[in-house]
Amino acid sequence: xxxxxxxxxxxxxxxxxxxxxxxxxxxxxxxxxxxxxxxxxxxxxxxxxxxxxxxxxxxxxxxxxxxxxxxxxxxxxxxxxxxxxxxxxxxxxxxxxxxxxxxxx
Numbered sequence: 001x002x003x004x005x006x007x008x009x010x011x012x013x014x015x016x017x018x019x020x021x022x023x024x025x026x027x028x029x030x031x032x033x034x035x036x037x038x039x040x041x042x043x044x045x046x047x048x049x050x051x052x053x054x055x056x057x058x059x060x061x062x063x064x065x066x067x068x069x070x071x072x073x074x075x076x077x078x079x080x081x082x083x084x085x086x087x088x089x090x091x092x093x094x095x096x097x098x099x100x101x102x103x104x105x
Contacts, residue, residue, distance in 0.1 A: 002049060003022070010092075011094060038060045046074060047093065055072070064103050066103050069083050
C-alpha cells in the first residue's frame, strides 16, 4: 500500500496541528504522526502502510489490553506494536490507523 497525496491530506486534516512526516528506512516507508493522546497519555505513532502496521512510541494502557508482541528498532528508536486481526484488509490508510486505535475508543 502506498500513500497518495489525498491520503496525506486526510492524515493532516485528521491529526491537525501535528507535523506529519514521511521517511524511509531500509526501503520501507513510515509515516510519523507525533503527539497523539490516547488514554490521557501522549505518544507518537509510526504508520507503515506497506506492512499495514501501526507502531507506538510507548505501550499505552487500554480498556482491552492489546497483545504487545513486536518491539522493533526503527529510526534508532524502539517502537511497540500489537497483533490485531484486520477484518477488512482493503481499507484506506486512515481507516487502518483508526482500526488500530480501536482499543482506545
